Amino acid sequence: MPPPGFRRLAWNSGYGLTVGPLYEKDTEDGGYVRAFRVGPHHTNMLNNCHGGMLMGFADVAFGHVISHKTGLNWVTVRLVIDFVASPPLGAWVEGAGKLTGEDGDFRHIQGRIWVGDTTIATGTGIFKVWHVKR
Template sequence: MSDDLAPPPSLEAPDGYVALDMRRGFAREIGPLYRAERNGLFTMGFRVEERHTNGMKNAHGGMLMSFADMAWGHIVSVESSSYWVTVRLVVDFLSSAHLGDWVEGGAELLSREDDLYVVRGRVWAADRTLMTGTGVFKPIARRDPRPGEKAYAATNG
């Protein structure tokens, strides 16, 4: 008999979200992370688990920063099918996420100039905005396009 059980419904991702296949590095350690596409806009999400929390059972600020970095920088992947690095990330913490909360984040592209992507982002849980901010991201290496990315649509459409 296997010890593998389906996660409790409270830990499942909402409809429309699919798990990202992150098997290496830091993202593997803080995941699982999920992605959804609605009307051409991408959001990412995660469920706050015990390991994501601080002593008050809220999502640790470092976890939220890491998530914002990935959720906001994801727009570079969608736009350019590239690996990327963060040049600058500026955030304002506005509210807390609690153990068990589903947290989502996304960004809009403000400008793309000199191979730098400038975005404005938001992270939220239900109707609470947790963080807002801006980021600057730089593509560093092209890679094969993945489903949902503009280069993928161009080569497979």
Template structure:
């Protein structure tokens, strides 16, 4: 995949060209996130952002349900997808990520994250969201992103 400027505002968001998530985008600059997912995002017709991935065996814990660390990594990805319009080509870091586990997800489940910016406009962005597995609530989350400019 080649890097390209996208509607998502990040120069290194690339479009998936094949498979289940063809037409979706992902960031290719985070090695941990890429190995953990990969996770995908797209803009919905209402202007919001939807993040998704398909649950695989590599995402499960010893009991056969999705690992909590995987869910929190996906929530962190979703924070930035949800806040895409607020980020406006700037970099950012997660200052806080809080979550509540609501249920489990099994291999093969379609994992989706939706949410909203509850406060933005400055250097600090507040977000809340919900992750579902095949439509059932799995994790609710809130987070705070702090924007910063790249250093020369």
């Protein structure tokens, strides 16, 4: 079960179905947090969350700030992640992005992934906006 306030994302096919379930909640400041619980299908041989899962989660957690604010779709152009810690099986992992700049159709995002008070990863990305509303 997710913590109170989180709702399951309605991804019933494709990537979200494969790596999910993924969750989201709105924050009091008008932002959002995306999350998942580390399951057996997310782990590496050390029983910690695989870096590939964290990278994919960073993509959907950081880039979501664009659609959350504008309703527009986006694609990832560049994503750089620094791994700081590794969440174990069963950990509740949260992440969000912050818009730091705009250049035409490109959005610059800074993001963070955490478990409780522990930072798991930080990163930056460049995302291209598609001018079609979701």
